[in-house]
Amino acid sequence: MNNSALTFTPPRSVYVHVPFCKHRCGYCDFTVVENRLDLETSFLQAIETELSWLETPRPVDTVFIGGGTPTEMSPAGLTKLFELLGDWFPREQGGSASESSEFSVEANPDGLTAEKVAILHDHGVNRLSLGAQSFNNEKLQSLDRQHSAKDVANALQLARETFPQVSLDLIFAAPGESLASWREDLEAAIQSGVDHVSTYGLTFEKGTSFWSQMNHGTMVVVDESLQRDMYLLTIDLLTTAGFEHYEISNFARPGSAGNNRCRHNEVYWTGGSWFAIGPGASRFVDGTRSTNHRSTTAYLNRVLKGESPVAESEPLDAEMIARERLVFGLRRIEGINIAEFNEHAGFDLESLAGPAIQEFCELGLLEPSDGNLRLTRKGLLVSDSLWPDLL
Amino acid sequence: MAKKIPQKNIRNFCIVAHIDHGKSTLADRMLEVTGTVQKREMKAQLLDDMELERSRGITIKARSVAMRYKLKGQEYELNLIDTPGHVDFHYEVSRALICCEGALLLADAFQGVEAQTVANGYAAMEHDLKIVPVINKVDLVNARVDQVKEELEQTLAVDPDEVMPVSAKTGVGVEDLLQSIVANIPPPEGDPEATLQAMVFDSLYDAYRGAIIYVRIMNGTVKKGQKIKLLRKGTTHEVVELGQFAPKREAREELCAGQVGYLICNIKSLDDVHIGDTVSVIGNDAAEPLEGYQEPKRMVYCGLYPSDGQDFEELRDALTKLAINDPSFEFEPETSDALGFGFRCGFLGLLHMEIVQQRLEQEADVDLVQTAPNVTYEIVDQNGNVNEIHKPQDVPDSGKISEFRQPIVRVNMVQPEEYIGSVMKLCGERRGIHVRTEYLSPTRMMLTYDIPLAEVIYDLHDKLKSATRGYGTMDYELRGYEQADLVRMDILVNGKKVDALAIICNRADADRRGRSVVKKLKNEIDRHMFEVAVQAAIGTRVIARETVKAMRKNVTAKCYGGDISRKRKLWQKQKEGKKRMKSIGRVDIPQKAFMAVLDTGDDKGK
Ligand SMILES: Nc1nc2c(ncn2[C@@H]2O[C@H](COP(=O)(O)OP(=O)(O)O)[C@@H](O)[C@H]2O)c(=O)[nH]1
Ligand code: SF4
Ligand SMILES: [Mg+2]
Numbered sequence: 001m002n003n004s005a006l007t008f009t010p011p012r013s014v015y016v017h018v019p020f021c022k023h024r025c026g027y028c029d030f031t032v033v034e035n036r037l038d039l040e041t042s043f044l045q046a047i048e049t050e051l052s053w054l055e056t057p058r059p060v061d062t063v064f065i066g067g068g069t070p071t072e073m074s075p076a077g078l079t080k081l082f083e084l085l086g087d088w089f090p091r092e093q094g095g096s097a098s099e100s101s102e103f104s105v106e107a108n109p110d111g112l113t114a115e116k117v118a119i120l121h122d123h124g125v126n127r128l129s130l131g132a133q134s135f136n137n138e139k140l141q142s143l144d145r146q147h148s149a150k151d152v153a154n155a156l157q158l159a160r161e162t163f164p165q166v167s168l169d170l171i172f173a174a175p176g177e178s179l180a181s182w183r184e185d186l187e188a189a190i191q192s193g194v195d196h197v198s199t200y201g202l203t204f205e206k207g208t209s210f211w212s213q214m215n216h217g218t219m220v221v222v223d224e225s226l227q228r229d230m231y232l233l234t235i236d237l238l239t240t241a242g243f244e245h246y247e248i249s250n251f252a253r254p255g256s257a258g259n260n261r262c263r264h265n266e267v268y269w270t271g272g273s274w275f276a277i278g279p280g281a282s283r284f285v286d287g288t289r290s291t292n293h294r295s296t297t298a299y300l301n302r303v304l305k306g307e308s309p310v311a312e313s314e315p316l317d318a319e320m321i322a323r324e325r326l327v328f329g330l331r332r333i334e335g336i337n338i339a340e341f342n343e344h345a346g347f348d349l350e351s352l353a354g355p356a357i358q359e360f361c362e363l364g365l366l367e368p369s370d371g372n373l374r375l376t377r378k379g380l381l382v383s384d385s386l387w388p389d390l391l
Numbered sequence: 392m393a394k395k396i397p398q399k400n401i402r403n404f405c406i407v408a409h410i411d412h413g414k415s416t417l418a419d420r421m422l423e424v425t426g427t428v429q430k431r432e433m434k435a436q437l438l439d440d441m442e443l444e445r446s447r448g449i450t451i452k453a454r455s456v457a458m459r460y461k462l463k464g465q466e467y468e469l470n471l472i473d474t475p476g477h478v479d480f481h482y483e484v485s486r487a488l489i490c491c492e493g494a495l496l497l498a499d500a501f502q503g504v505e506a507q508t509v510a511n512g513y514a515a516m517e518h519d520l521k522i523v524p525v526i527n528k529v530d531l532v533n534a535r536v537d538q539v540k541e542e543l544e545q546t547l548a549v550d551p552d553e554v555m556p557v558s559a560k561t562g563v564g565v566e567d568l569l570q571s572i573v574a575n576i577p578p579p580e581g582d583p584e585a586t587l588q589a590m591v592f593d594s595l596y597d598a599y600r601g602a603i604i605y606v607r608i609m610n611g612t613v614k615k616g617q618k619i620k621l622l623r624k625g626t627t628h629e630v631v632e633l634g635q636f637a638p639k640r641e642a643r644e645e646l647c648a649g650q651v652g653y654l655i656c657n658i659k660s661l662d663d664v665h666i667g668d669t670v671s672v673i674g675n676d677a678a679e680p681l682e683g684y685q686e687p688k689r690m691v692y693c694g695l696y697p698s699d700g701q702d703f704e705e706l707r708d709a710l711t712k713l714a715i716n717d718p719s720f721e722f723e724p725e726t727s728d729a730l731g732f733g734f735r736c737g738f739l740g741l742l743h744m745e746i747v748q749q750r751l752e753q754e755a756d757v758d759l760v761q762t763a764p765n766v767t768y769e770i771v772d773q774n775g776n777v778n779e780i781h782k783p784q785d786v787p788d789s790g791k792i793s794e795f796r797q798p799i800v801r802v803n804m805v806q807p808e809e810y811i812g813s814v815m816k817l818c819g820e821r822r823g824i825h826v827r828t829e830y831l832s833p834t835r836m837m838l839t840y841d842i843p844l845a846e847v848i849y850d851l852h853d854k855l856k857s858a859t860r861g862y863g864t865m866d867y868e869l870r871g872y873e874q875a876d877l878v879r880m881d882i883l884v885n886g887k888k889v890d891a892l893a894i895i896c897n898r899a900d901a902d903r904r905g906r907s908v909v910k911k912l913k914n915e916i917d918r919h920m921f922e923v924a925v926q927a928a929i930g931t932r933v934i935a936r937e938t939v940k941a942m943r944k945n946v947t948a949k950c951y952g953g954d955i956s957r958k959r960k961l962w963q964k965q966k967e968g969k970k971r972m973k974s975i976g977r978v979d980i981p982q983k984a985f986m987a988v989l990d991t992g993d994d995k996g997k
Contacts, residue, residue, distance in 0.1 A: 015952050015953075066951075173946075198949065199947070200947060200948060200949045201946045201947040201948065203946055203948050224943060224944050225943065225944070227944050227946070227947075228943050228944035231944065231947055248947060248950070249947050249948075249949050249950075265951060268950075268951055268952045268955065269950075274952060276952070280953065281953065282952050282953040282955070282956065283952075284952070284955075289955070289956045291953070291956070312956075314956060320959075324955065324959055327959070327962070328950070328955065331950060359977070363920050363921065365920060381943060381944045381945070382920060382942050382943070382944065382945055383945070384945040384946070384948075384962075385920065385942055385945060387958075387962040388962045388963070388965040388966035388969060389966065389969075391959060391962050391963050391966055
């Protein structure tokens with residue numbers, strides 16, 4: 001079976017990348033331009049041009065505007081961006097995020113003004129993902145973040161008044177962090193009343209200032225066993241507080257309007273396809289993964305010259321698509337449904353990875369459950385070490 | 392075509408020297424001065440044409456080249472045989488010596504007499520060669536010609552008045568040297584009219600021409616088109632081409648007694664060509680076989696395995712090809728529980744091993760796992776039978792051993808006087824027995840020790856260099872086998888004995904070695920989903936243990952749309968890496984770990 005034999009349903013999702021940040025945080029290796037709002041006009045021009053290459057409007061069910069810091073843009077710029085997206089990616093309007101379409105935007109606590117919140121709301125944003133990272137000033141400083149605990153509280157209040165869904169990003173294992181301090185953050189998150197939390201262990205990416213500080217030994221890296229305790233505490237506290245642990249680093253508290261998971265991200269993890277617009281943005285369309293140039297200026301130059309911004313493009317064969325579906329599906333806590341996988345992935349799970357799965361089951365890292373295959377609690381802790389054998 | 396040279400005008404000689412004293416450079420200069428190679432065609436070290444030789448700057452295989460030289464109205468043929476200078480290649484040196492009547496004994500004007508100057512000088516004398524002593528690099532500002540003369544006199548009883556000063560670099564003295572070669576080295580003997588009798592001293596495989604046989608004609612004449620016989624197997628062949636190296640192959644009509652050259656006889660398999668064999672005529676009138684060379688003694692063995700079991704046949708082909716051009720290297724199939732199908736390979740020494748391995752990697756595209764090298768041991772069983780042991784796995788249980796013997800070598804080390812203390816300490820640590828101490832000159836000394844070869848091969852040379860700030864040099868020759876208190880130490884991974892990790896060591900060192908080996912292995916083995924125990928044991932007694940803790944947590948990184956392809960590629964790469972490892976039970980052991988057992992545990996710094 002090869003690519004041509006596969007049929008791909010057109011994407012019903014879109015990711016839009018806005019690269020502006022006031023300051024680049026020490027651990028960040030995303031596509032970001034620091035303090036360059038002067039590029040806003042060309043950015044909007046480039047987005048408009050890239051959108052025009054879609055030729056016809058594409059109706060979607062989920063929109064995710066990430067960054068960078070989308071809310072860094074000026075009110076006028078934001079308005080313009082929303083208008084463009086509304087034209088090219090029409091959504092079913094009204095209702096809650098779970099019922100009709102989901103429209104998420106990322107924001108940072110500092111600079112999230114009432115005016116911008118209103119613009120977001122007016123254009124149909126129904127899910128706000130707040131990059132709080134912590135409720136503790138000291139920790140925020142150690143993470144090289146620019147906002148304070150007070151900013152977080154203010155932003156949360158504003159967001160919760162305005163949007164039906166609010167999600168918090170929290171980082172654990174910050175330099176020198178203790179288990180007690182992480183517990184406080186988790187408790188504050190539960191207290192805050194948000195219905196979605198994403199938690200990540202701090203990672204040290206090549207090229208960041210944290211990376212070189214780690215290599216020079218000037219930064220205290222949290223050791224493995226403490227990281228393990230932090231992660232287990234996360235699971236225990238959040239699930240006890242009524243959150244559903246639905247993906248390795250994501251938790252959602254079901255409410256009257258639905259399960260509150262991020263529908264957009266679930267598209268990624270279940271092998272769905274999506275469009276992508278903006279610098280550094282990756283898409284998966286017609287069985288091909290492609291990524292726009294990660295340098296914002298290169299992206300702008302190319303698009304404004306009428307050239308494709310795509311820097312890398314990789315068509316996946318049917319087997320690789322199936323394997324990705326397996327691996328990213330297993331990152332979800334409910335795992336993959338075996339029957340459904342066998343039917344839709346085009347490959348039999350047994351023939352694809354039978355012996356490896358068997359071994360992991362014997363080691364107590366994976367387990368069958370109600371027709372699904374999923375990670376055990378032990379497996380969750382070391383999941384990244386399982387994937388090489390499944391690919 | 393060049394006209395025929397009478398036998399009395401032929402000179403066959405070689406250059407013997409310590410490595411880097413300028414043998415290859417001197418050869419280049421002579422090629423140039425005699426007009427064998429035009430100046431514009433010169434590239435440095437012309438005879439070192441193997442890729443590896445050029446990259447390492449050492450001569451590995453002996454080469455021969457014929458030069459024409461005019462002196463006082465006479466035309467001479469000077470056949471120069473270049474020889475390697477490294478201790479591993481002694482036997483190549485002796486192959487070259489058999490073809491010569493004389494030897495240039497070369498010493499560096501600054502470095503002076505070194506360990507291999509002495510060793511190679513003795514070898515030339517044992518072959519009754521006329522020695523022409525030469526001091527090279529006299530252009531150096533720090534040349535110490537008079538002292539080096541004295542050193543030559545001290546060590547090799549060379550007459551200081553006979554020493555020729557030259558600079559292979561500038562050419563100074565080279566013309567005089569050529570004249571001295573003509574004047575002092577005797578022409579070859581042997582009757583051109585007698586029955587053909589020629590010595591095979593090397594061979595090379597050419598993909599188009601088949602075997603190219605290097606010969607020295609002892610008696611008689613061989614002509615193009617003639618039928619010849621290789622006496623050892625009695626096979627007959629037709630000479631389709633013969634000639635000399637100048638330095639490229641140049642065809643001739645005939646080669647006469649005393650000459651050195653090559654034969655091409657449509658021999659498709661080098662199995663028929665044996666170094667040391669005799670070439671003669673067909674029929675019943677063949678000459679007596681010449682006394683051949685001694686089979687070179689393989690001193691070091693290691694296992695070579697394809698890291699992907701699929702490549703076994705490819706590895707076999709590659710080894711076969713190598714062995715064709717390197718008769719000193721041998722291999723035979725072996726199997727290991729841990730590594731699967733592979734080969735046990737025998738080498739002259741560690742440098743030889745390294746060279747073969749590099750060649751395999753360069754010339755054949757096979758990814759290799761190498762086990763730690765070991766020397767050949769002898770075990771006398773209860774019935775008094777002596778068995779050679781080429782790998783630790785073959786050591787029987789101690790109850791079945793009545794005597795365990797190891798090879799002892801006599802090591803000569805030459806260094807400035809001030810380092811004597813540290814060198815003696817080093818030799819003591821390596822269980823050396825002091826034999827003698829000699830002054831070469833007021834400031835340089837030669838120490839002689841008998842040391843177990845196993846203590847020498849791994850790193851004695853490196854250790855000597857660091858103990859003498861690079862000034863020390865060494866050479867060794869096999870003395871024989873001696874009984875020692877040796878044991879086989881097994882390594883167990885999660886309770887499973889890993890045959891390819893076993894080593895033989897002195898009982899008194901076992902604890903220290905065991906501790907350092909398991910520690911090293913612990914660091915080489917990645918963490919698994921389960922705990923991995925690494926143990927060292929003698930018989931059933933565990934002497935050291937380390938644990939690779941189970942992996943308990945990896946980072947919880949986010950994973951969204953943009954991360955998918957990056958992460959997948961990362962994991963695929965990890966998967967490739969794992970595939971290259973060897974699994975013992977469920978434990979993945981990286982290739983490097985199989986060398987970890989070399990760790991002697993005596994250097995804290997590493
Ligand atoms: N100054 C100087 N350097 C020389 C002379 N002869 C050789 N060398 C250098 O010594 C090094 C070793 O020479 P080489 O011919 O490769 O030595 P081999 O190992 O004996 O063949 C090279 O760097 C040469 O350039 C010489 O007469 N004078
Ligand atoms: S705010 Fe977010 S995107 Fe911007 S620099 Fe910091 S971590 Fe990176
Ligand atoms: Mg050389």
